[in-house]
Amino acid sequence: MAEITQAQRMKIQRHPMPEQDPKVRARNFKEVNFGYDEKTAIEEANRCIQCPKPNCVKGCPVNVKIPTFIQAIADGAFRDAAQILKQDNALPAVCGRVCPQEVQCEKVCILAKKGKPVAIGNLERFAADWERENIGVHPPHVGKKTGKKVAIVGGGPAGLSCAGDLISMGHDVTVFEALHTIGGVLMYGIPEFRLPKDIVQKEVESLMEAGVVFKPNMVIGLSTTIDELLQEYNAVFVGVGAGLPYFLNIPGENLNGVYSSNEYLTRVNLMKAYTFPSADTPIYDVAEKNVAVFGGGNTAMDAVRTSLRLGAKKAMIMYRRTEEEMPARKEEIHHAKEEGVEFNTLLAPLEFKGDERGKLNAVVLQKCELGEPDASGRRRPVPIDGAIVEIPIDVAVVAIGNGSNPIVSRTTPDLEVNKWGNIIVDETTMKTNKKGVFAGGDIVSGGATVILAMGAGRTAAKSIDEYLKSE
Amino acid sequence: MNKIIFAEFIGPDTKMFRIDAPLIAAKQKPGQFIILRVSPEGERIPLTIADSDTKEGSITIIAQGIGKTTKELNNLNAGDYIQDLVGPLGKPSHIENFGTAVSIGGGVGTAIAYSTAKGLKHAGNKVISIIGGRSKEYVILEKEMRDIADEVIITTDDGSYGKKGFVTDSLKEIIDSGEKVDFVLAIGPIPMMKAVADVTRPYGIKTVVSLNPIMVDGTGMCGGCRAVVDDKTVFVCVDGPEFDAHKVDFRLLTQRNRIYNDQEKESVENHNCRMLKMADEVANG
Numbered sequence: 118m119a120e121i122t123q124a125q126r127m128k129i130q131r132h133p134m135p136e137q138d139p140k141v142r143a144r145n146f147k148e149v150n151f152g153y154d155e156k157t158a159i160e161e162a163n164r165c166i167q168c169p170k171p172n173c174v175k176g177c178p179v180n181v182k183i184p185t186f187i188q189a190i191a192d193g194a195f196r197d198a199a200q201i202l203k204q205d206n207a208l209p210a211v212c213g214r215v216c217p218q219e220v221q222c223e224k225v226c227i228l229a230k231k232g233k234p235v236a237i238g239n240l241e242r243f244a245a246d247w248e249r250e251n252i253g254v255h256p257p258h259v260g261k262k263t264g265k266k267v268a269i270v271g272g273g274p275a276g277l278s279c280a281g282d283l284i285s286m287g288h289d290v291t292v293f294e295a296l297h298t299i300g301g302v303l304m305y306g307i308p309e310f311r312l313p314k315d316i317v318q319k320e321v322e323s324l325m326e327a328g329v330v331f332k333p334n335m336v337i338g339l340s341t342t343i344d345e346l347l348q349e350y351n352a353v354f355v356g357v358g359a360g361l362p363y364f365l366n367i368p369g370e371n372l373n374g375v376y377s378s379n380e381y382l383t384r385v386n387l388m389k390a391y392t393f394p395s396a397d398t399p400i401y402d403v404a405e406k407n408v409a410v411f412g413g414g415n416t417a418m419d420a421v422r423t424s425l426r427l428g429a430k431k432a433m434i435m436y437r438r439t440e441e442e443m444p445a446r447k448e449e450i451h452h453a454k455e456e457g458v459e460f461n462t463l464l465a466p467l468e469f470k471g472d473e474r475g476k477l478n479a480v481v482l483q484k485c486e487l488g489e490p491d492a493s494g495r496r497r498p499v500p501i502d503g504a505i506v507e508i509p510i511d512v513a514v515v516a517i518g519n520g521s522n523p524i525v526s527r528t529t530p531d532l533e534v535n536k537w538g539n540i541i542v543d544e545t546t547m548k549t550n551k552k553g554v555f556a557g558g559d560i561v562s563g564g565a566t567v568i569l570a571m572g573a574g575r576t577a578a579k580s581i582d583e584y585l586k587s588e
Numbered sequence: 589m590n591k592i593i594f595a596e597f598i599g600p601d602t603k604m605f606r607i608d609a610p611l612i613a614a615k616q617k618p619g620q621f622i623i624l625r626v627s628p629e630g631e632r633i634p635l636t637i638a639d640s641d642t643k644e645g646s647i648t649i650i651a652q653g654i655g656k657t658t659k660e661l662n663n664l665n666a667g668d669y670i671q672d673l674v675g676p677l678g679k680p681s682h683i684e685n686f687g688t689a690v691s692i693g694g695g696v697g698t699a700i701a702y703s704t705a706k707g708l709k710h711a712g713n714k715v716i717s718i719i720g721g722r723s724k725e726y727v728i729l730e731k732e733m734r735d736i737a738d739e740v741i742i743t744t745d746d747g748s749y750g751k752k753g754f755v756t757d758s759l760k761e762i763i764d765s766g767e768k769v770d771f772v773l774a775i776g777p778i779p780m781m782k783a784v785a786d787v788t789r790p791y792g793i794k795t796v797v798s799l800n801p802i803m804v805d806g807t808g809m810c811g812g813c814r815a816v817v818d819d820k821t822v823f824v825c826v827d828g829p830e831f832d833a834h835k836v837d838f839r840l841l842t843q844r845n846r847i848y849n850d851q852e853k854e855s856v857e858n859h860n861c862r863m864l865k866m867a868d869e870v871a872n873g
Contacts, residue, residue: 297632
């Protein structure tokens with residue numbers, strides 16, 4: 118290939134992600150984005166100017182060697198690109214799909230100063246998909262065996278990335294998972310149309326091939342305790358994720374038809390309720406009905422788009438503030454709108470109403486306006502006196518975050534937690550106050566993203582390795 | 589996958605299983621439950637552990653074939669495997685020496701009451717067991733209860749066995765006879781548990797019920813099993829399953845258990861169709 122000058126590189130426009138037509142995809146569970154083909158990927162990779170001091174690497178919670186893998190794609194060395202990614206990221210096909218690149222690597226890309234950043238996420242996805250589809254997912258490199266054993270509690274993003282790094286370092290790794298399938302939120306939370314479950318399982322299988330042992334159906338704290346694990350393992354990493362869903366604490370919240378987003382999404386994703394009665398787990402039939410989702414984060418977008426695909430007549434987001442303050446990825450909001458989701462903002466729910474059988478049939482909302490910024494820096498919604506509306510709905514999904522799960526802390530009383538039940542760690546080492554016990558992900562940080570949990574898992578792996586060497 | 593060691597019908601559509609699960613057997617305490625799935629596309633359903641045998645490394649569960657999953661479970665036999673089994677989940681029963689404890693089991697609820705009744709006996713209580721059933725064949729675990737309880741009273745709705753009447757009639761008789769009842773455990777259909785709570789409330793007798801709402805994960809993650817106790821929303825899987833009977837909102841419990849009635853019917857019909865088709869295939873070679 119002829120050398121491209123920097124000037125030529127700068128002229129290439131960012132390649133949009135090819136995707137299913139919004140009208141069609143709003144009614145199926147197939148993946149929205151198709152991914153780049155080889156030619157598009159090379160062209161996009163050619164936009165990277167290979168900064169000598171790349172900001173993008175620092176912008177990535179797991180410090181993927183972004184310019185290096187992008188150069189490999191530009192050179193057509195797709196296999197190498199995938200290998201480079203996996204040196205720092207155990208789940209590249211997942212992260213290429215669900216990372217909020219716009220606030221991480223792509224935000225600090227030098228090209229973003231004058232135009233659009235390199236599509237790093239799309240390229241990451243391309244490299245991982247190319248490997249899986251063409252030569253099969255290669256397990257991570259496994260180092261010389263150390264004879265040390267590590268137990269990982271929770272098979273979600275934090276646990277998997279921790280497991281991937283520890284197995285590479287030569288330790289024996291066993292992952293304990295409470296559900297019947299490995300993957301945590303990647304399996305129960307994020308929908309098929311955004312993250313196909315086969316892809317998650319392929320990445321899990323590659324860890325299995327590398328020697329990671331997975332034990333599903335194990336609730337640590339109940340099936341066995343952290344203290345018992347410490348008798349058998351040299352170290353324990355706790356990455357049990359977010360726990361109990363928050364509700365709105367308004368009247369009528371226990372009516373039939375009111376769900377937490379965790380339950381709504383778990384029924385559909387993990388239990389495949391969208392194929393009912395082929396799969397046994399049911400979900401409320403929303404065909405020709407109105408669904409309201411309360412919240413403005415990624416989970417709210419996942420739930421509202423899921424309800425469209427389940428056949429809802431009207432799928433609505435109800436948010437207390439404005440779109441500006443929504444924590445969801447811009448792409449998710451954009452996709453939801455394209456698919457026909459109705460956005461209702463500056464509305465705070467006051468009460469759910471139901472019929473005599475206890476079935477939800479309406480929500481009463483308080484209209485708000487934006488006031489002064491609150492502790493989160495976002496402008497606070499202030500009720501407008503007397504402005505109350507009632508909207509007929511059949512299903513409500515509450516997607517306002519999660520508290521911490523009490524099972525581990527309740528059964529490990531000497532493990533220090535804060536007043537919200539989150540495990541307290543030293544943030545540079547992920548060490549807890551309990552010897553040999555490390556923690557990371559949502560159980561430490563509260564609800565965050567897949568990649569931040571993976572970053573915590575990596576940090577923990579590094580310090581577990583140091584701990585095991587000094588032991 | 590967990591192997592079924594023993595399986596036997598002990599009542600109409602009611603089957604007892606001993607399942608190989610050494611880790612659960614070692615940890616199980618009275619009142620706790622498991623969640624199981626019978627097939628790769630199966631639903632996760634909670635069932636209270638009736639007993640465990642640490643020597644054999646097994647747990648005992650008793651299921652009544654009502655929904656699709658329990659019907660499929662009841663088609664399994666010794667040597668078959670359970671797809672997924674997780675536990676023990678939930679908080680154990682609070683057991684202490686109350687004095688005189690009455691354990692009331694209605695139908696398959698007796699299976700759940702058994703484990704706690706046994707624990708109450710071990711703790712030094714005088715245990716009176718009331719076993720209720722619609723008719724004689726629905727009376728289960730009589731022999732097992734006789735082995736652990738000081739007294740066993742059987743009631744049937746139709747009088748085909750034991751006393752004719754409801755479990756609450758016998759409970760009233762015990763209280764009226766002047767026996768000082770210190771603790772009542774009631775496990776069975778929601779109307780029965782509510783009736784027991786209504787009987788003991790005026791006497792101020794501490795009464796505990798075990799709730800069995802619809803669950804998914806069973807670890808607090810989904811919040812589907814929420815109930816209202818003492819005007820507060822609780823998650824039965826992590827806060828229970830046992831609660832103060834005088835504070836449970838039974839009406840809400842009934843309402844929430846009906847969420848999937850339509851789909852449940854469809855699922856059972858689907859199951860029955862498949863069974864008929866299989867029978868046809870067998871019949872037609």
